[in-house]
Amino acid sequence: GDSVTQMEGPVTLSEEAFLTINCTYTATGYPSLFWYVQYPGEGLQLLLKATKADDKGSNKGFEATYRKETTSFHLEKGSVQVSDSAVYFCALGFNQFYFGTGTSLTVIP
Amino acid sequence: DAGVIQSPRHEVTEMGQEVTLRCKPISGHNSLFWYRQTMMRGLELLIYFNNNVPIDDSGMPEDRFSAKMPNASFSTLKIQPSEPRDSAVYFCASSGDRRTDTQYFGPGTRLTVL
Numbered sequence: 001g002d003s004v005t006q007m008e009g010p011v012t013l014s015e016e017a018f019l020t021i022n023c024t025y026t027a028t029g030y031p032s033l034f035w036y037v038q039y040p041g042e043g044l045q046l047l048l049k050a051t052k053a054d055d056k057g058s059n060k061g062f063e064a065t066y067r068k069e070t071t072s073f074h075l076e077k078g079s080v081q082v083s084d085s086a087v088y089f090c091a092l093g094f095n096q097f098y099f100g101t102g103t104s105l106t107v108i109p
Numbered sequence: 110d111a112g113v114i115q116s117p118r119h120e121v122t123e124m125g126q127e128v129t130l131r132c133k134p135i136s137g138h139n140s141l142f143w144y145r146q147t148m149m150r151g152l153e154l155l156i157y158f159n160n161n162v163p164i165d166d167s168g169m170p171e172d173r174f175s176a177k178m179p180n181a182s183f184s185t186l187k188i189q190p191s192e193p194r195d196s197a198v199y200f201c202a203s204s205g206d207r208r209t210d211t212q213y214f215g216p217g218t219r220l221t222v223l
Contacts, residue, residue: 032209043113043200043214044152089152093209096165097142101151 001025006100011109013080021075021103023064023090031094033057033066033073038087038102047088071107080107096109111135113215115201119166121221125188130218134203142212143176144200152200158184169205191222 007022025033032051036044048057053068062077075088085107090100114133134141143155156166161178166211169176173192178184188195198217204210 034211043216044202044212045214046211049211093211095209097154097209097212099152108213 002031002092002094002096002098004092004098004100005018005089007076007103007109010106013105013109015109017077017080018103019075019077019084021088021090021105022077023073023100025071025090025092027074027092027094027096028073030055030068031092033064034091034093035062035075036074036091036099040086044089046076047091053079055063082106082107082109113201113203113213115199115218116141116216118216119219121223122191124192125190126222127187128191128195128220128222130199130201130220132184132185132186134184134201135213136182137205138203139181139206140204140210140212141178141184141202141204143184145197146200148199151201155186155221162175166216178202188220191220193222196220197223203216212214 004025032071034035034049035047038044039046048056050066064073064075087102087104089102092098116131139160141158145153155168156176157164158178176186198219200214200217202212202214204212
């Protein structure tokens with residue numbers, strides 16, 4: 001069935017480091033792909049999305065490219081800040097909406 | 110737009126009591142979702158409504174849980190009787206026409222059952 005698998009955490013980085021959080025998917029068709037972010041004590045917020053192959057979603061310095069050939073949607077940011085500390089969820093929307101298990105990111109000064 | 114509104118934000122109750130969680134979706138959204146989040150099990154979909162009709166309740170843990178959506182602007186999730194293992198953060202989310210549209214989450218209700 002359809003699913004997403006994302007990199008397990010926790011991930012700890014120093015400020016200004018490069019971030020990659022891996023996400024791969026399995027789907028019988030052409031899903032929409034999403035990254036959500038959850039800050040402590042809050043609900044999930046949409047960070048970015050892509051609806052078709054080769055689309056790049058971007059927001060707040062984060063980027064992810066929909067790669068059909070590798071069935072991936074990896075999240076990247078060139079220079080993380082302390083304020084990026086949160087849990088990041090990859091998600092897939094096709095027949096249903098599926099969330100990954102979440103990756104906790106802590107950025108230290 | 111005010112976003113998805115949930116109440117209460119925090120609820121502490123004793124085992125055996127009835128708990129009712131409330132949600133107001135974003136105006137114009139036709140799909141509503143209830144999720145439960147715990148450290149052990151992560152984010153779990155409990156039930157999904159479309160146009161006020163329950164479409165998929167396969168995630169509802171057991172008969173103690175029930176959900177209703179009497180109109181397009183209001184939904185409830187009820188637990189009766191509550192148990193300590195129900196302690197979690199419960200989220201409501203809404204989206205457009207399709208189940209695969211972007212979901213917008215409320216701030217959640219943190220439930221503690223003593």
